[in-house]
């Protein structure tokens with residue numbers, strides 16, 4: 662039996678493919694390398710259970726025999742991408758998801774769709790249960806992703822209704838870890854890159870915005886548990902350790918300073934808050950615990966230390982990061 666991972670050459674894709682191969686699964690990665698990279702799958706090339714098909718999910722997908730499951734992760738995920746390629750992101754969310762569900766219909770495969778905390782928008786409540794309908798701006802700089810991923814969920818519902826496709830929906834909250842691209846644009850790689858380069862970290866707003874960061878391996882274990890469960894409604898997959906962005910930045914810059922022997926962590930530069938940037942985001946992860954027996958395990962201290970070590974090893978010369 663074969664498992665397809667769209668976006669398997671991406672950040673989370675790498676960790677998911679590794680998990681599946683370590684479990685002895687046969688994996689086909691479908692990835693255009695638009696935001697993913699060959700480096701993220703290089704270590705799998707010699708594995709006879711691994712194959713990479715270079716393709717764009719916005720085109721009809723190649724057929725895969727003996728197809729059991731599809732993890733649909735393919736989509737740019739950084740707010741920096743939202744500005745760069747909003748139309749392509751909307752196409753990926755709709756056409757890509759439709760093509761995945763079409764293949765699943767033909768092959769009777771189960772599909773796990775990577776949705777996101779962004780479908781909740783800028784929440785009006787302090788903790789986000791799956792029942793919260795969200796507060797999303799359909800006409801703003803994040804709408805390509807926020808509404809695109811809401812369309813992904815609507816497509817899942819529709820294919821289940823009309824074609825009886827088995828779907829699972831993971832609402833993935835902020836994830837970080839090794840294999841994030843240095844120029845990804847999200848907070849943790851940006852903070853690490855700036856600190857390694859001796860430059861101030863840039864904080865959008867006053868630093869009081871909150872997020873909960875989950876380590877990549879915890880996240881993909883949650884995806885695996887959800888795919889192989891009987892629960893077919895959306896589930897939040899994330900950490901519920903809520904922290905201010907400024908505290909995250911301080912934690913990262915302190916770790917880099919210690920590891921590089923810098924006298925003091927780099928400074929912080931405050932920039933205007935970005936439009937529609939959620940002021941707080943904390944998932945209620947009770948459901949994941951109840952139906953999957955899943956909760957994040959890797960502490961922020963351990964996760965950040967491992968991520969910084971990976972960046973230092975990969976980008977020995979800090980100047981190469983920015």
Ligand SMILES: O=c1ccn([C@@H]2O[C@H](COP(=O)(O)OP(=O)(O)O[C@H]3OC[C@@H](O)[C@H](O)[C@H]3O)[C@@H](O)[C@H]2O)c(=O)[nH]1
Pocket residue numbers: 738739740777778779833834835836846847848849851852863864865866870872906935938939
């Ligand atoms: O350099 C930076 C980067 C980010 N930030 C801030 O840090 C917070 C987190 O920003 P990130 O870009 O890491 O991630 P966001 O929370 O904006 O969205 C991300 O997380 C949810 C996932 O579905 C997506 O991958 C992505 O949308 C935001 O408040 C952002 O403004 C900075 O202050 N400085």
